[in-house]
Amino acid sequence: MKKLDFIQQKAREQFNRQSQNYGKGHVLEKLDDLLDALKHVAVRRGQLALDIATGSGHTGLHLASLGMQVTASDISPMMLEMTRKMAEARGLAVETKLHSAEELPYRDCSFHLVTCRVAAHHFSSPETFVREVVRVLRHGGAFILIDGTVEDDQPEAEEWTHRVEKLRDPSHNRLLTPCRWSALCKQSGLKVKYWSLAQLKQPDLEWYFETAATPKKNRVLVRKLIEHAPESARRLFQIKEENGKIVWWWQRIQLVAFKAAS
Numbered sequence: 652m653k654k655l656d657f658i659q660q661k662a663r664e665q666f667n668r669q670s671q672n673y674g675k676g677h678v679l680e681k682l683d684d685l686l687d688a689l690k691h692v693a694v695r696r697g698q699l700a701l702d703i704a705t706g707s708g709h710t711g712l713h714l715a716s717l718g719m720q721v722t723a724s725d726i727s728p729m730m731l732e733m734t735r736k737m738a739e740a741r742g743l744a745v746e747t748k749l750h751s752a753e754e755l756p757y758r759d760c761s762f763h764l765v766t767c768r769v770a771a772h773h774f775s776s777p778e779t780f781v782r783e784v785v786r787v788l789r790h791g792g793a794f795i796l797i798d799g800t801v802e803d804d805q806p807e808a809e810e811w812t813h814r815v816e817k818l819r820d821p822s823h824n825r826l827l828t829p830c831r832w833s834a835l836c837k838q839s840g841l842k843v844k845y846w847s848l849a850q851l852k853q854p855d856l857e858w859y860f861e862t863a864a865t866p867k868k869n870r871v872l873v874r875k876l877i878e879h880a881p882e883s884a885r886r887l888f889q890i891k892e893e894n895g896k897i898v899w900w901w902q903r904i905q906l907v908a909f910k911a912a913s
Contacts, residue, residue: 656775658824662726666706689795699763699764700720702723704773721745722748752770795905796905801826805887818876829846845906
């Protein structure tokens, strides 16, 4: 793997540190968003799948349970170790590969399905990532993207979210809007078949901090941003207090796109 850029290095360091928090019981173990996206894809046993930025492997392991031959990749060696442990515990076989999302070490037209779930906001170049996805997809193959987002035409709320996320987790780069993701797919030769916005409740600010090991000084700054959040952000994310806890609803995009058949 080539030398990592600044954002990639931050992501590797962060997820090496936090890998133990992403195993069994993590919120990403709940696969409703993936199951919904898979309704639009014809998955068959024996097909080849690549899960990019697999984390501890929740997505890749589900695909393996469907009979797909799965390569689970990540920029963090500690995350891949978690994936291997999770696979062994479930009696599933997956191949693990260490690399960034922007440089995929596979031949052209290698995979029937490429997935990336709740990770792309850490990538240093979403444009390069999508181009690489298209390159390694077989003709007629599918791309599933699931990630945090902010609905289109909400620039003030989008900027507020970016500031909050960057303070919470320095490896965060940027959330892209649905329109931006659709444009990147189209520019790279993918046809978007389906996309939707879902809401995910953030039930506890402290949990939000702990998952990223947010420094104390940054926690103070995030609380100030929440206290002084613009009305557009309060309305869009339904920021409020419940039982003494600050809660809100993040937005998540589910997108399914296809590479044209040859």
